[in-house]
Amino acid sequence: MLEKDILKEFQDVVGPEFIDDGDVMTNVYAYNWCTEFVNYMEGKEPIPFSPVPKAVILPSTTEEVQKIIKLCNKYKIKFKAQSTGLGPWNQPSTDNSIILDLRRMNKIVKIDEKNLYAVVESYVSGAQLQAEAMKYGLTVHMPGAGPMASPLASHTSMAGPGFTSPQTGHSARNVLGVEWVLPDGKIMRLGSLGQKNNPDWFIGDGPGPSLRGIMRGWVGAKSGIGVFTKVGIKLFPYPTDTKFVMTGHAPLYNFEKPDYIRAYVFDCKSWKGLEKIMLRVEEEEVGFIVSHISGLAVMAIFSYSIEGLMDKMALGVLKNPLLVVMGARTKREFDYKQMVMEDILTEYDLENIIDTKYVPEKVFYAECLRANLGYHGFIATGGFQSAKGQADAAALCLRAEKTNIPLKQKYIKKEAIANDFGEGAWMTSYEGGHFFHMESPTMFNQSDLKSVKGMANYMDESNKQDLIKHLGAPFFIEGDKLHDEWGPHMMNYHNWLRKIKAAFDPNGVADSGFYITAKKECENK
Amino acid sequence: MTTEHFPEQEYRRMIKMCLRCSVCKWIPQVQIKSQKYASCCPAMDIYDYHAYSGGGRIILALAYEMGRVKPSDDLLNIVYRCTECGNCAIACKYMNTLEPLEIIMKFREKLVKDGYGPMPQQKAYTEAMKKVNNPYNEPHEKRVDWLPSDIKVDPDAKLLYYVGCTSSYRRKEMAIAAARIMNAAGVPFNILKDDEFCCGSPVYRTGDVESFKVQLNKNLDVMESKGIETIIFSCAGCYDTFKVDYPLYREYNFEVLHTVEFFEQLIEEGKLKFTTEVPIMVTYHDPCHLGRTAERYEEWAGDELKLMPLVSINIPPKPKNIGAKGVYDAPRNILNKIPGLKLVEMERIMEYSYCCGAGAGVKSAFPDMAIRSSKNRIEEAEDSGANILVSACPFCSTNLQDGIKESGSKLKYYDISELILMALGLDPEKLIQATAGGA
Ligand SMILES: Cc1cc2nc3c(=O)[nH]c(=O)nc-3n(C[C@H](O)[C@H](O)[C@H](O)COP(=O)(O)OP(=O)(O)OC[C@H]3O[C@@H](n4cnc5c(N)ncnc54)[C@H](O)[C@@H]3O)c2cc1C
Ligand code: SF4
Ligand code: SF4
Numbered sequence: 031m032l033e034k035d036i037l038k039e040f041q042d043v044v045g046p047e048f049i050d051d052g053d054v055m056t057n058v059y060a061y062n063w064c065t066e067f068v069n070y071m072e073g074k075e076p077i078p079f080s081p082v083p084k085a086v087i088l089p090s091t092t093e094e095v096q097k098i099i100k101l102c103n104k105y106k107i108k109f110k111a112q113s114t115g116l117g118p119w120n121q122p123s124t125d126n127s128i129i130l131d132l133r134r135m136n137k138i139v140k141i142d143e144k145n146l147y148a149v150v151e152s153y154v155s156g157a158q159l160q161a162e163a164m165k166y167g168l169t170v171h172m173p174g175a176g177p178m179a180s181p182l183a184s185h186t187s188m189a190g191p192g193f194t195s196p197q198t199g200h201s202a203r204n205v206l207g208v209e210w211v212l213p214d215g216k217i218m219r220l221g222s223l224g225q226k227n228n229p230d231w232f233i234g235d236g237p238g239p240s241l242r243g244i245m246r247g248w249v250g251a252k253s254g255i256g257v258f259t260k261v262g263i264k265l266f267p268y269p270t271d272t273k274f275v276m277t278g279h280a281p282l283y284n285f286e287k288p289d290y291i292r293a294y295v296f297d298c299k300s301w302k303g304l305e306k307i308m309l310r311v312e313e314e315e316v317g318f319i320v321s322h323i324s325g326l327a328v329m330a331i332f333s334y335s336i337e338g339l340m341d342k343m344a345l346g347v348l349k350n351p352l353l354v355v356m357g358a359r360t361k362r363e364f365d366y367k368q369m370v371m372e373d374i375l376t377e378y379d380l381e382n383i384i385d386t387k388y389v390p391e392k393v394f395y396a397e398c399l400r401a402n403l404g405y406h407g408f409i410a411t412g413g414f415q416s417a418k419g420q421a422d423a424a425a426l427c428l429r430a431e432k433t434n435i436p437l438k439q440k441y442i443k444k445e446a447i448a449n450d451f452g453e454g455a456w457m458t459s460y461e462g463g464h465f466f467h468m469e470s471p472t473m474f475n476q477s478d479l480k481s482v483k484g485m486a487n488y489m490d491e492s493n494k495q496d497l498i499k500h501l502g503a504p505f506f507i508e509g510d511k512l513h514d515e516w517g518p519h520m521m522n523y524h525n526w527l528r529k530i531k532a533a534f535d536p537n538g539v540a541d542s543g544f545y546i547t548a549k550k551e552c553e554n555k
Numbered sequence: 556m557t558t559e560h561f562p563e564q565e566y567r568r569m570i571k572m573c574l575r576c577s578v579c580k581w582i583p584q585v586q587i588k589s590q591k592y593a594s595c596c597p598a599m600d601i602y603d604y605h606a607y608s609g610g611g612r613i614i615l616a617l618a619y620e621m622g623r624v625k626p627s628d629d630l631l632n633i634v635y636r637c638t639e640c641g642n643c644a645i646a647c648k649y650m651n652t653l654e655p656l657e658i659i660m661k662f663r664e665k666l667v668k669d670g671y672g673p674m675p676q677q678k679a680y681t682e683a684m685k686k687v688n689n690p691y692n693e694p695h696e697k698r699v700d701w702l703p704s705d706i707k708v709d710p711d712a713k714l715l716y717y718v719g720c721t722s723s724y725r726r727k728e729m730a731i732a733a734a735r736i737m738n739a740a741g742v743p744f745n746i747l748k749d750d751e752f753c754c755g756s757p758v759y760r761t762g763d764v765e766s767f768k769v770q771l772n773k774n775l776d777v778m779e780s781k782g783i784e785t786i787i788f789s790c791a792g793c794y795d796t797f798k799v800d801y802p803l804y805r806e807y808n809f810e811v812l813h814t815v816e817f818f819e820q821l822i823e824e825g826k827l828k829f830t831t832e833v834p835i836m837v838t839y840h841d842p843c844h845l846g847r848t849a850e851r852y853e854e855w856a857g858d859e860l861k862l863m864p865l866v867s868i869n870i871p872p873k874p875k876n877i878g879a880k881g882v883y884d885a886p887r888n889i890l891n892k893i894p895g896l897k898l899v900e901m902e903r904i905m906e907y908s909y910c911c912g913a914g915a916g917v918k919s920a921f922p923d924m925a926i927r928s929s930k931n932r933i934e935e936a937e938d939s940g941a942n943i944l945v946s947a948c949p950f951c952s953t954n955l956q957d958g959i960k961e962s963g964s965k966l967k968y969y970d971i972s973e974l975i976l977m978a979l980g981l982d983p984e985k986l987i988q989a990t991a992g993g994a
Contacts, residue, residue: 050604054615054629058606061614063574078571079623088603114577115605133603138590155581158590177584178577279879279906280583281649334650337872340862396585405584405650408574445864475865477571 031056032084032128036105040128043097044089048134051085059086059129060121064415066476067486068118072511076482080121083110083129090134092209092217092259098130099257099539100215108541111257113152113180119188119252119508123543130257138162139260142231146265147206149231152182152258156401164272168265171198174404174456186210186258188250189419189505191467193403195458197318198266200421200467203460205242206262207231213256213535220245223262231262244530248421249505254545255534269318269357269399276396281334285396290358293390293398294371295328296380297348301432304350305424307378311354312463314374316367319355319398324453327471328353330406331397332390339409345388355398413476415485416456416469417492419505424459427468430501431455434470437491446484448473469505508544560803560852561657569653570617579609579643579655582907592902592935595642597912597928606633609643609655616662626671634663635674636924638917639760640843640910645878652875656848663762673761674920681758681766688752689720690919699748701727706734709743715783716744717797719790719949720753726949732972733789733814739979740826744787750777756796760915771801778809785810787817789972791948792914795844799851813845814972815885815947822892829978832895837974838941839886839898840932840955841908842948847878878906886947886971893978901939909935911946913954929958936966947971 032040032051040049050056060082070076084107089095102109108127112120115131122129132152138159139149143166150159157177159170173184173192181201184190186208190201198204207223207230218224220241221234234242245255270288278284298304304322311320323331325346331353333339356371358364375382384390397403407414420430438452450473457468470492474485489506496504497519507516517524524546532548534540578584580599587593594600598607605611615633618624637659644656666672673681680690687695701723702708716737722730737744755770778786786809788794794813801807821827841847853874861867883905890898903909912918912928932955936944944955944966956968976982 048603052627052629054618054624054627054633055604055606057618057623058604058611058614061573061575061617063576077621078617086604116574116576131603131605133605154590155593157581157584157587158593161587161589161593176576176578177587178581274588276586279883280645280877283583283585285585335872335875336652336866337868340868393585400585400587402584405576405578408651413572413574442864448865449863473865477568478865481865 036101037085039101040085040087040098043094043101044087048088048090049085055086056082056084059083059131062118062121063116063413063476065118065121067415067482067489070483070486071490076479078476080118081123081125081127083122083127084125085128086131087128088131088134092211095130095211095257095259096215096217099211099213102128102539103215103537106537106539108539109257110541111253113183114155114178116175116179119544121543122541124541127541135259141166141265143168143265145232147231147262148265149260149262150182151260152180154181155179156181160400163265164268164274167268167272169194169198169268170263170265171195171201171204172401173201176404177401181263182258182261185261185263186246186250187252191458191460193319193321193398193401193458195460195467196312196320196462197269199264200460202246202248204264205246206234206264208234208242208245208258208262209260210245211257211259213540214537234262249508252508252544254540254542255531256540267359270359274396281393282391283393283396285392287392287395288357290361290364291395292356292368293384293395294354294382295345295348295351295384295388296375296382298350298352298378298380300350301428303378304352305428307374307380308352308459309424309463310374311352312459314370315462316370317354317356319353320459321353322455322457323351323353324450324455325349325351326450326454327456330409331403332388332394333406333409334391336409342388345383357399407471407473414471414473415489416471417489417504418468418470418496420468420496420502421465422502424463424466426502427457427466430496431457431468431470433495433499433501434492437488437495438470438472441484441488444484446474446481447488510547513546561654561661566658566661567620569658570613570620572653573610573613574651575610575614577608577610578649579647581646582642582903583646583649586907588902592909595646595903595907595909597640597910597924597931598637600931601924601927602636607636609647609659612637612659612662613653613655616658619662619665626666626669631666631672631674634666635672635677635761635916636921637915638843638910638912638928639915641848642843642907642910645847645906648875648877660760660762664764665762667762667764673763673916676919677757677761677916680919681761681763684753684755684758684770685766689724690753690757691720691724693724695749698723698751699746701730702734702746703731706731707738708746710745712743712745713782713784714742714744715778715781715786716746717754717786717788717793718746718751719788719793721792721949721953722789723751726952726970729789729949729952729970729972732970732976735981736818736827736972736975736979739981740821742821742826747777754793754796756792756800757916759796759800768804771804775801775805775807779807783809785812787812787814789814789947789949789970791842791844791849792950795849798849803852813882813885813947815845815889816882818972818975819885819888822889827975827979829892829894831978831980833893833974833977834895835943836897836899836941837890837943837945838901838936838939839890840901840911840936840944840946840951841881841883841905842946842951843908843910843914845947846881846883846908847906849882850876850878850880852876881906889971889975890945893974896974899939899941901935903935911951911954912958913950918950918954925954926957926961929954930962933958933962933964933966937964942966944968945971945974
């Protein structure tokens with residue numbers, strides 16, 4: 031709870047109905063999925079609740095955000111911003127905090143269909159923006175988390191790979207102008223938005239060092255460096271005709287498959303083969319989805335229930351599967367892309383099992399187009415989280431995947447995580463195969479203590495393995511403890527990051543549980 | 556149903572499993588057609604805080620179970636600001652195996668058992684139901700005041716028209732229209748008159764399961780004593796309660812049909828013939844209780860087979876209610892058969908239809924929430940291009956008409972039975988005025 035006078039000041043900013051410091055509301059915001067194993071990793075009780083924030087506040091404008099942050103500075107209260115709020119990185123690290131739920135900041139400010147970008151606020155979901163972009167024949171990059179996540183959060187603050195990455199890239203690469211409320215309450219406008227004359231959103235950098243790098247780098251500051259209130263993001267041509275007709279009922283909707291869409295799943299039979307073929311498919315730029323997933327994951331993306339998953343055992347035997355989905359706007363384009371794929375299949379002696387051995391439900395194609403495949407990861411146990419997260423060359427990603435298998439098998443034997451033979455992985459390329467992303471989704475049961483502990487230990491070991499075996503940085507290096515562990519191995523980057531943090535957040539009010547503190551900031555806890 | 560359909564241990568297991576993914580705030584992701592009509596939860600649309608969503612309510616249930624939150628006005632004010640429309644459950648169950656609506660209902664049941672719920676206005680209508688058999692506190696003897704003298708009722712018929720409290724006292728035009736249609740088709744039917752009591756839905760949905768059981772036994776005793784073979788309902792709420800909820804506590808062996816299902820049959824059989832053009836453009840609102848929540852629970856007595864650590868499957872697969880078996884086609888088939896009538900759809904329809912905003916005690920305890928939700932739906936109906944909004948539930952009718960009034964909309968509202976009367980060549984308004992004596 032906030033002290034009465036302080037509460038009144040916050041109420042004056044947003045109105046009394048948009049701040050709640052009661053026990054009931056604050057407890058709801060203390061919960062998040064996977065918080066139990068984060069707690070365990072931090073030596074706390076493995077419950078799904080973080081420290082309870084003092085209050086939850088729902089601003090509706092940038093000016094309100096600015097005033098809230100100034101009050102946080104005045105009273106030395108930390109703030110944590112959240113968009114749709116999925117995942118433990120939304121949780122406060124201390125009970126001396128308030129949560130800014132940005133739900134009321136939900137405007138699509140503009141869609142510039144000629145210059146291929148949109149400007150959005152925090153609580154526009156990927157599916158919402160895509161639905162509006164589709165009216166112009168366009169689409170948007172969405173993270174694998176799915177279309178319910180916020181493009182603003184993904185682009186400014188957190189990670190960024192998605193199933194359509196071969197076509198739509200990575201969130202970090204798609205950020206244009208940004209409106210950013212700094213931790214001291216000042217407003218920063220990035221790139222062309224900061225111009226004195228005719229400010230606009232079309233580019234995120236200006237002269238001088240890239241502030242986009244400071245703002246998010248590769249993995250994002252997760253609210254540790256201020257609040258982003260609007261962002262310009264790139265739009266891309268929608269892969270097929272945008273006519274989108276669905277009949278029937280959930281989940282097996284009868285989707286009228288566009289004329290020019292086709293899926294391929296084939297077994298590359300060896301790691302070497304997989305690397306070669308994936309690079310080749312990428313080089314040809316024919317697929318808007320090019321993902322290597324495990325045999326079990328192939329079963330999962332075609333399933334809508336655990337029982338349905340088990341029906342598809344025959345797909346699970348694929349050793350090194352590759353999923354390619356291609357779309358086209360014209361017959362000519364489609365014929366060309368199919369021809370290229372036929373050549374690749376012939377050259378490497380591959381067999382496409384789609385429509386020969388397995389016919390997907392029609393809704394599968396809708397899910398490819400609407401970025402909904404990631405959600406299938408919850409099918410088996412209800413919970414999953416990824417280790418790894420490398421962004422590098424295909425060879426390194428595959429090496430990370432291979433070396434992870436025995437480690438995973440160890441925890442499978444302990445019955446802590448679900449049995450995917452240790453192979454569970456998702457690897458995609460960005461931008462025509464110039465670089466790749468690999469993560470190792472792992473299914474566990476968040477309501478089972480043994481599983482939670484096992485998952486936490488596995489994540490920890492996996493991170494350490496990356497360090498020892500020179501596998502690059504995983505994406506969940508966040509918080510002081512891990513940065514302090516990794517910094518010395520990587521040019522002491524953590525010292526530079528701390529300097530940035532100190533310069534941007536002199537009072538240490540932007541909660542840095544999932545970022546980095548300037549060290550002395552810890553004393554405010 | 557011999558086994559408890561949602562046992563305590565299932566509840567306790569599931570409240571730990573919410574992913575906090577917010578999928579339950581939206582219609583199924585692949586169905587999103589615009590930014591404006593992407594959301595599915597009336598409570599979230601109005602109150603914004605995560606606690607009001609299906610997932611937020613699950614967290615609250617867990618926090619309550621863990622003793623992290625204590626009963627308080629704050630808690631009740633969130634728990635009861637929900638129409639139990641079940642849209643969150645459809646969205647969640649697209650892929651997940653959680654049961655958000657069951658959890659919401661059971662949480663209310665616990666709060667009542669623990670002596671805290673429901674809200675004062677809901678307690679008042681529960682008392683009224685016990686005293687005068689209807690939640691509106693109207694005299695029981697006036698229950699059949701709606702019945703025009705020229706309507707033929709057959710006391711020996713095995714087909715029963717269960718009118719329900721709202722049509723009996725508040726939306727008499729619906730009761731009259733349904734009765735006239737059956738007369739026009741020459742179908743003998745009975746009504747219970749003094750022996751008809753509230754179905755119990757309003758108390759069930761606020762968590763007072765014990766009062767509900769008394770009510771359902773009272774009703775089933777009457778019906779069974781009369782040897783009823785089929786009951787038809789023009790109220791989606793009563794229909795859902797009889798069809799889905801009664802069998803969870805006591806089996807019965809008569810058939811239940813909503814009027815749209817029954818009238819569709821009569822049209823198919825040629826007993827109802829549309830003779831008159833009704834040249835209007837309408838859009839149809841799927842009532843939650845006729846659509847996604849009107850799926851019967853199927854008893855499952857299979858085995859859970861542990862395939863490997865942490866992964867089990869059900870053999871045979873456990874039936875999952877995901878809205879697919881709601882009554883969606885019948886009303887649309889009827890409308891499409893009315894000569895001259897054009898049906899256009901809203902964006903949120905069928906299993907992901909947006910709620911009118913009135914259900915589960917919201918209209919009485921939180922009238923402002925009911926009206927705001929209704930206005931959202933009215934706007935969507937207007938955006939469909941139709942000038943008439945049609946539905947098949949007296950409770951939706953009241954709230955949507957209130958919304959039309961409040962928002963100053965030019966839309967006109969009809970129950971589907973009134974449009975049938977028009978197509979049969981009977982002007983419903985004139986008929987109702989002439990026969991109901993100022994109903
Ligand atoms: C099952 C699952 C799969 C996932 N898969 C992927 C994936 O494939 N690729 C990927 O990139 N990510 C993935 N994620 C991670 C994450 O959910 C996504 O990055 C997503 O984009 C976050 O969007 P959101 O709306 O949920 O943001 P939130 O969860 O609300 O926020 C994410 C982070 O950003 C911060 N934040 C949010 N909004 C603001 C703001 N306006 N200003 C400052 N800070 C802010 C939050 O504090 C939080 O730390 C996955 C997560 C889950 C649970
Ligand atoms: S109830 Fe279901 S959809 Fe909603 S947050 Fe929880 S898991 Fe997600
Ligand atoms: S039942 Fe309806 S009103 Fe209640 S939380 Fe779910 S979607 Fe919202």
